[in-house]
Amino acid sequence: MALTLSVTPGAPAAGAAPESAAASAALPDDPFFAYDRPPEYQVVAEDVHVPLRDGSHVVCRLYRPGDTPTRPATGRFPGIVYEYTAYADNAEAFGDGAAYFVRRGYNALVCQARGSGESPGSLDPFSPQEQRDNYDVVEWLAAHPASTGRIGQMGVSYGGHSALLVAVNQPPHLEAIIPMNGIHDWYEDTIYHGGIYSARIRDWQRQVAPDTLRTYAEHPLYDDFWRDRSVMSRWDRLTVPTLEINGWYDRYRDGMVKNYRARPGNVWLISGPWEHGYPEGQYADIGKGAYLAWWDHWLAQDPDAPLPATPVTSYEVPGPGAGRGWRQFEQWPPRDAHGVTLRLGTDGMLSRAAGRPGTAAFDVNTESEPPQEHEQVTFETAPLRRDLVLAGDASARIRASFGAEDGHLAAVLYDQAPDGTSTRITEGWLKASHRDTHTDLAPVEPGRVYDLDVHIRPTHYRLSAGHSLVLRISSDDYPAIDSSAPPGRVEVSTGAAGSMLHLTVHNARDGATS
Numbered sequence: 419m420a421l422t423l424s425v426t427p428g429a430p431a432a433g434a435a436p437e438s439a440a441a442s443a444a445l446p447d448d449p450f451f452a453y454d455r456p457p458e459y460q461v462v463a464e465d466v467h468v469p470l471r472d473g474s475h476v477v478c479r480l481y482r483p484g485d486t487p488t489r490p491a492t493g494r495f496p497g498i499v500y501e502y503t504a505y506a507d508n509a510e511a512f513g514d515g516a517a518y519f520v521r522r523g524y525n526a527l528v529c530q531a532r533g534s535g536e537s538p539g540s541l542d543p544f545s546p547q548e549q550r551d552n553y554d555v556v557e558w559l560a561a562h563p564a565s566t567g568r569i570g571q572m573g574v575s576y577g578g579h580s581a582l583l584v585a586v587n588q589p590p591h592l593e594a595i596i597p598m599n600g601i602h603d604w605y606e607d608t609i610y611h612g613g614i615y616s617a618r619i620r621d622w623q624r625q626v627a628p629d630t631l632r633t634y635a636e637h638p639l640y641d642d643f644w645r646d647r648s649v650m651s652r653w654d655r656l657t658v659p660t661l662e663i664n665g666w667y668d669r670y671r672d673g674m675v676k677n678y679r680a681r682p683g684n685v686w687l688i689s690g691p692w693e694h695g696y697p698e699g700q701y702a703d704i705g706k707g708a709y710l711a712w713w714d715h716w717l718a719q720d721p722d723a724p725l726p727a728t729p730v731t732s733y734e735v736p737g738p739g740a741g742r743g744w745r746q747f748e749q750w751p752p753r754d755a756h757g758v759t760l761r762l763g764t765d766g767m768l769s770r771a772a773g774r775p776g777t778a779a780f781d782v783n784t785e786s787e788p789p790q791e792h793e794q795v796t797f798e799t800a801p802l803r804r805d806l807v808l809a810g811d812a813s814a815r816i817r818a819s820f821g822a823e824d825g826h827l828a829a830v831l832y833d834q835a836p837d838g839t840s841t842r843i844t845e846g847w848l849k850a851s852h853r854d855t856h857t858d859l860a861p862v863e864p865g866r867v868y869d870l871d872v873h874i875r876p877t878h879y880r881l882s883a884g885h886s887l888v889l890r891i892s893s894d895d896y897p898a899i900d901s902s903a904p905p906g907r908v909e910v911s912t913g914a915a916g917s918m919l920h921l922t923v924h925n926a927r928d929g930a931t932s
Contacts, residue, residue, distance in 0.1 A: 442743035443702040448727040451704055453711035457521035459483035462490045463513065468529070468558045470551050477536040478529040478555065479513060481520045482564060490564065496717035497525040497559040499571040502552050502580040504543060504626055506535025515696075518706050524713065527559055531580075534626075541627050544579055544604055544647040552584040560591035568717045572596035572709070574696050578663075578670075579604070582677070585660065586652040594716035596709055598663040599694055602673035602680075603651075605644040605856070609634050612872065613852030614826055614899040617786065618669075640856035649673075653680040660685040661712050661726075665692030666735050672875040675811075678750060682729060687750060689732040689878060702733055702743070734807065735879045737833040737841060742880055751810035755924040760799070762910065762917040768799045768889060772914040779909045782825070783894040786901045794892040795910060797919075798834060806881045808843065810922030812874035816891065817917045818850075819867045821906025825850040828895035829872045832888040833881050840888060846874035847899050867911060876922075889919055 445451040462484035467475040481500075483491045500516040516526035532551050533541030542548060552571075560567045569591045571581040578600030585595050601607045608619055615635075623630045637643045645651040656677065664674035666689055678687040690702050697703045714723035730750045734742040747753070760768040764776030783793040814829040827848045832840040851859045853870045862868070881887060891910060893903040910917055 444743065445704060446727075446731055446744040446746055448731070448746065449724045450711050450726045451708050451731075453714075453724060454705075454707040455522060455710070455714075458523060459491055459521050460485065460487045461517045461520045462487060468555050470532075470554045474532065474539055475537070476529050476532055476551055476555060478527050480562075481513060481516050481526040481528070483520055483523055483525070494564055494566045495523050495525050496566050496713065497527065497562070497569045498713065498717070499552075499556060499559065499569065499573075499581075499584075500526045500528050501573045501577040502529045502531060502555065502571065502584070503573060503576045504531045504534035504541055505576060506530045515698075519710065519713065522710060523718070525559065525562065525565060527555065529555055540629065542633075543576070543627050543630065544583055544601075546646050548580075549583050549587050552580055553587050553589045556584060556589040556592050560589075566717075567591055568593050568719070570594045570596070570713055570717050572598070574598040574663075575600075575670075575694065582649045582656070582660075583647075585658050586649055586655040588655055588657070592658055594659040594661070594712065596661045596663065596712060597674075598696065599665060599668050599670045600649075600662065600674060600677070601670060602649050602676040603644070604647040605640055606650075607670055607673040610638065610640075610856070611899050612827075612847035613638075613849035613856055614847055615902070617897040617900045639858065649677060650680070653677075656681050657684060659712075659716055661709075662687045663697065664689040665694065665697070666733065666878055667691065667693045669694060671877075672811075672873075675750065675876045678730070682749065685729075686726050687730045687732070688726070689730075691733045691735050732809075732878045734809075735877070737843075737879060737881050737885060738835055738839075745878075751922050752924045755809050755922050758921045758923045760919045760921065762797045762889070762912050762919065764913040764916075766797055768797045768887060768919060772916075773912075775911070775913040775915060777909045778912050779907055780892060782822075782903045782906050782908065783892060784901055784903065784905055785894075786896045788896075789890075789892040789894055793894070794890055796888055796890045798886045798888040801836065801884050801886055802881060804883050806887065807924045808877050808879045808881070808921060809924035811876045812844070812846075812922065813920045814846070814872040814874060814889065814891070815918045815920070816870045816872060817867060817911035817915075818870060819865050819909045820850055820862055821864055821908065822862075822904035823864060824862050824904055825906070825908055826893045826899065826903040827870055827872050827908075828890075828892050828899065829874055830890045830892075830895060831874065832890065833879070834886040834888045836884050843879050844875050844877040845895060845898065846872045847895060848872045864906070 530537040532539040578597035581595040581597040714720040728746040730747040763773045778795040830845040831843040
């Protein structure tokens with residue numbers, strides 16, 4: 419049942435640019451994405467200390483529309499907290515991005531979070547203290563003599579998380595946000611994947627916030643420490659208009675989709691074929707005009723500034739040999755998407771037929787390297803007779819026993835071409851003792867069979883006819899998760915009354931809106 423897969427676990431799904439020349443990077447036929455207007459102002463920059471309620475301050479750079487590079491323009495302007503981040507070394511690059519909006523009549527603020535850069539204090543990423551600081555920054559910008567009082571916030575990664583978290587704190591003058599690559603929950607999205615510590619995050623912790631190496635390890639279960647750093651715990655307070663910019667190759671795609679699904683009445687979702695970071699410079703970039711349209715609509719209150727034509731705009735990522743592009747939908751998953759359940763066969767196949775009952779076993783991988791043949795089991799469909807579009811979440815219900823008092827499951831989906839090469843599509847993970855909840859441990863008795871539901875992160879991906887869908891199950895997926903499962907052997911039940919894979923499939927024709 420083993421299959422050699424020619425990709426590195428933890429690598430992006432298929433790279434930022436689709437492999438097919440037939441894939442289209444053309445923007446959607448939607449006025450929102452074609453929006454722009456010429457610059458009117460110069461950019462005047464000044465360093466400011468923004469006072470905080472506890473008597474401290476954060477250091478920011480304020481960019482204002484100017485008649486010259488040294489003389490601010492008269493009048494009042496809407497404001498954008500362009501980045502609220504711990505990455506002071508990126509200040510100049512953030513300023514270059516902010517300048518686009520400043521030249522078109524916006525004040526913009528780039529801030530160094532408490533304890534980063536020149537801001538005094540201790541850095542505690544996304545903590546209640548940092549959220550209060552961000553709230554105070556929004557209100558300070560609103561009260562600036564050159565402000566209309568209507569403020570937005572945007573940012574990528576750290577700045578995207580910050581924008582979402584300040585929004586659920588509901589500062590009175592925050593009117594709208596644009597989070598890029600943002601969280602729904604810091605625990606689930608970043609630190610503990612399915613209850614398993616993420617190896618990838620440790621280098622970030624060492625470089626940016628070393629204290630968290632201790633504090634995060636002290637909270638392996640989901641408790642108030644994490645609720646205080648969560649958007650999910652306060653979804654009912656995410657009420658401002660929110661334009662989420664998501665990448666289908668990004669590690670935060672699950673959180674961005676979950677935010678949209680929790681708040682479809684005020685969240686718009688744009689998901690492109692992008693890796694982590696700004697879409698700018700990546701394949702199928704949407705440019706800055708769409709962001710300007712958003713700010714002109716909500717902050718400048720321009721009735722001619724459009725919103726997206728549909729709540730969801732998604733790039734259908736083409737697998738090797740497939741050519742698609744941007745699609746627009748009234749909801750996500752698309753209205754005409756449907757579920758498909760495939761059985762994990764004792765013969766190594768993925769199919770609708772249950773087949774004879776049996777087991778497939780693998781050894782636990784305890785090394786920080788790709789699982790070897792004896793450390794994984796794989797299941798694959800027959801070559802597809804027609805294209806298959808995955809459009810939404812997936813889940814694997816794995817019926818399994820473990821040879822130790824705990825265990826890990828990593829479920830990874832691949833697109834296998836007729837020549838045997840494979841492209842990683844998406845993945846999910848689960849610690850066996852977290853199978854019921856992340857708030858309390860469920861004991862694992864060696865040799866006992868348990869049903870474990872592994873959530874697989876969403877995607878919008880087309881497999882071409884002739885290709886096969888492959889599911890790999892192992893104990894490891896380094897560096898997404900630590901190689902820390904206790905040694906032993908895992909047995910997976912197959913065939914009748916065995917394990918299953920649930921997919922969300924969309925078969926809409928090209929050009930359809932659903």
